[in-house]
Amino acid sequence: MQEGKLPDEIKPVMESGIPAIVVTCSADGIPNATIISHVQYVDQTHIALSFQFFNKTIRNVRENSNACVALNDVVANTKWVMDVQYEHSETDGPIFDEMDMRIEAIASASGMAGIFKLRAADFYVVRSVRKVSF
């Protein structure tokens, strides 16, 4: 098990664009799992997730900053699991711009321009990361 730092080999998996699973938990212990379209690599100790709707995931991490993110590597046939902690949100900057651009590009082609407008990029610090074989 690798803790704290994201290895280089996870970057292409994040960039692959395969939707990831995010699991959060409310302050009173009720868990929630959802699929998100993209996990943005920030640096070796941080990732960013999109805040588009004020849904359960957002509500949970605002109450309980701990979350778990699972990424599928369809090439290597493995899964990466990260324990992360919500740190802060950004509404501008290079990470926000890149996430916003990606979301708008795909959404606009699907006739959903503006519907999935990125409200903020939520930054999470990586507490641990491990590769799990299927």
Add this chain to the structure above:
Amino acid sequence: MVPQGPKNDEDLAERLAKKTAEVSVLRRIAVDINSTLDLEPIYDMVLHTMDECFGFRHSIILLLEDADRLRVVASHGYEDPALGGTVAIGTGVIGMVAKRRRLMRVNHLRAQHAYFARIRSQMEEAGRAKELGEVVAVPGLEDADSQIAIPLVIKDKLIGVFSVESREPEPFSEHDETLVSIVASQAASAIQNALLYRAEEERRKELAEAHERLKQLNETLEERVRTRTRELEQANRDLRETQAQLVRSSTMASLGTLAAGIAHELNTPMGAIHSNADVERRAVRIIRGILRDASVADKLGPQPRLERTLRIFDDINQMTLEAAERVTKIVQSLKNFARLDQPELEYVDLHEGMESILTLMEHLIKDRIQVIKHYGELPKVKCYASQINQVFANVLTNAVEAIDGAGSITITTTQEESDVVIQVADTGRGIRPEHLERIFDPGFTTKGVGVGTGLGLSITYRIIENHQGLIHVESEPGRGTTFILRLPASKL
């Protein structure tokens, strides 16, 4: 296409060879696409090289058409080349790259499209369909799974987008992104140069066409000016001729009136002079008869002085009678010239008119110019007598003025079939060839400013023309001039 770390020296050598090959290809592209200013070869080189050397089998170049759209100008590896197809700025990966002017590398597009399609279905099921827009079909692979799109920018100005796509499950890597970026940068520069060159060529062509149009317009304008000038010159000639005609008509009318007045005023004194001269002649005859009577002769004896005096009386009487006859003749000629007492169109004896004119010009002719007449048998000619007299006056005046010192004017009249021909030949200084063709032009004169109006012969020409006749001039400098007038005897 995901790069792996080197396992051993062999792998390292292989990777180095691959890198070297890539650099060589990139350098060749740079040289080749910048060696031409034609867009089509540039597109071909870029797209074919991307496929043959780097394995990017599906690529597309779009150029900015206006502020809102990009247009496909070249493609490679598609069943439908989609040339001319458009992408709205801000729509899809290509449109968003153009809008944000940032490179995008997107993988697993099918999965992401499927994700958004599920969300769309959920919204439709939840009754929120009206919040949704149309699904947009963009040029390219319908089932692309990876895409790199890069803006083509020159000096902060967007000129287009370059995109590569793949259906392959392996996504595009950072290394692929780098290769595409380098080629796109070179392509942007070459395309911009070619566009500028094309714009310059079009501008040059437009300028040349405008210049040609202007030249034709100028020539047309010049021709129109020339035509208009000719028209104005002709109108001017006509006007001057008409003016001269009016002046002459007015002059002739005045002259006629004057002639009538002179004739009337002179008639009485001339009658008195004639009568007195006649009385004097009879008185001298009576005195001579008395002196010759025998009874008177015996008483007076020879009177030579008286006889001489009586002879002087005879001579003076004769001179008085001749002078009176001459004055009467001049007044009659003047009246003939104006022809006020005759109807306009009539059968006229041309010799009579000629004689009238010669009488009026005698003061110019006598003691200097010999007038030789060869009058043939002519029928009377139906014409405007005053106008024909004007012609004779113009022609004879020119003949007299052409003779410096002594000379002669020969007038010959003949009938040739149904025409009468009048020739007036002088022994004057002649007319130069370059003047000969212009002597009937209104306003042309060799007499100097203020001396001649240059209208006499043009009026002559017009009068003859109106009588359906012909006028012709033959002349040789130093040898004299001959005017030949031909008039139909009775065509009017």
